[in-house]
Amino acid sequence: xxxxxxxxxxxxxxxxxxxxxxxxxxxxxxxxxxxxxxxxxxxxxxxxxxxxxxxxxxxxxxxxxxxxxxxxxxxxxxxxxxxxxxxxxxxxxxxxxxxxxxxxxxxxxxx
Amino acid sequence: xxxxxxxxxxxxxxxxxxxxxxxxxxxxxxxxxxxxxxxxxxxxxxxxxxxxxxxxxxxxxxxxxxxxxxxxxxxxxxxxxxxxxxxxxxxxxxxxxxxxxxxxxxxxxxxxxxxx
Numbered sequence: 001x002x003x004x005x006x007x008x009x010x011x012x013x014x015x016x017x018x019x020x021x022x023x024x025x026x027x028x029x030x031x032x033x034x035x036x037x038x039x040x041x042x043x044x045x046x047x048x049x050x051x052x053x054x055x056x057x058x059x060x061x062x063x064x065x066x067x068x069x070x071x072x073x074x075x076x077x078x079x080x081x082x083x084x085x086x087x088x089x090x091x092x093x094x095x096x097x098x099x100x101x102x103x104x105x106x107x108x109x110x111x
Numbered sequence: 112x113x114x115x116x117x118x119x120x121x122x123x124x125x126x127x128x129x130x131x132x133x134x135x136x137x138x139x140x141x142x143x144x145x146x147x148x149x150x151x152x153x154x155x156x157x158x159x160x161x162x163x164x165x166x167x168x169x170x171x172x173x174x175x176x177x178x179x180x181x182x183x184x185x186x187x188x189x190x191x192x193x194x195x196x197x198x199x200x201x202x203x204x205x206x207x208x209x210x211x212x213x214x215x216x217x218x219x220x221x222x223x224x225x226x227x
Contacts, residue, residue, distance in 0.1 A: 038213035040156075047220050048148075048156065053212045091156055095213045099172055100146065100158040 001026045001094055005103035011111045018079040020106045022092035027072050029096070036095035039068055039077045042105075043088040052077065084110060113137040115145075115207050115218035122224045123197050130193035131221045133207030140188035141165040144210040147181060147192045150220075151203045161210065162190060197225045 002025040012018045028035045039052040050059050052068035055075060065080040079086055087110060092103040118132040133145065146161040160171035162181045169181045182191045190207060202225050208214035 034212070036213055040214075047206060047217045048208075048214075049217070050213060050215050053215065057212075059215065089155075093156070093158075093213065095210070098170065100161075100214075102156040102158065105155045 001028075001097045001099070001101050003092055003094055003101050003103040005090075005092060005106050007106060008104070009107040009109070011109050012079075012082045013111045014084065015081050018082050018086075018108060020077045020090055020092075020108075022070075022075045022077070022103050024073045024075075024094055026097065028075075028094050029072060035071065037068075037070070037075050038093045038095065039066075040091045040093065041086075041088050042091065043085075046088075048091065079108075082108070082110070113209070113216050115209060115216055117205075117207060117218040117221045120222040120224070122226070124227055125197060125199055125225055127197050127225075128193070128195050129197055129223065130191050131205060131223065133190045133192075133218050135188045135190075135209070138209075141185055145181075145183070145190040146208050146210060146214060147179075147190075148206045148208060148214070149175075149203045150206065156206075159192070159205075164188075164190065197223075199225050199227075201225050 004023045006021045037055045040048040042048045051062050056068045067078050089105045114136045116134050141164045144161050147159040149157045159175045162169040164183045164185050180193045204220045206220045207218040209216040
């Protein structure tokens with residue numbers, strides 16, 4: 001399953017919203033009724049950190065300015081008001097199909 | 112606290128063998144699959160394969176099959192990634208991660224540098 005993210009990079013003014021799109025080449029709806037779509041943040045020099053699991057569930061400790069939505073093959077990560085600590089690369093990943101695959105990443109920087 | 116702690120950075124020559132480790136703590140290690148993920152310098156994330164610590168069953172991304180081996184010693188809650196013959200193109204950071212509705216907990220990464 002190919003995961004396609006857009007845009008490749010995003011330059012955002014502090015306090016403004018940001019949105020990242022992730023599209024899959026096949027539906028991510030699994031036979032158990034769940035959709036295993038994750039979003040990760042990777043700050044410079046750090047390990048990836050999961051923000052969102054099963055499309056729209058925030059991990060513990062993730063600020064509520066991050067939200068995930070979507071279904072089937074079309075997904076979105078939104079940051080309602082970008083803060084300086086949000087700089088980094090964001091990846092989507094599908095875990096529905098056995099060969100897990102990641103999107104190519106979206107680099108978020110501050111304008 | 113759930114943690115995955117990986118072994119330290121390695122510098123190796125082409126053709127050498129290597130095994131890196133990932134130790135889980137703060138949870139029942141055998142209840143969660145462990146995946147390995149590669150990140151080449153300046154590049155994105157690539158899933159390499161995964162292992163079920165309860166029975167050592169593993170499966171691999173075809174891109175890595177035959178070049179790496181994933182194993183486990185559940186008595187010490189540790190998973191391994193190993194190479195029998197490294198190449199310069201294996202230079203990368205390698206992460207282990209625990210499966211829970213995705214890859215929810217990640218190790219700190221192990222930098223492997225392969226250079227003559």
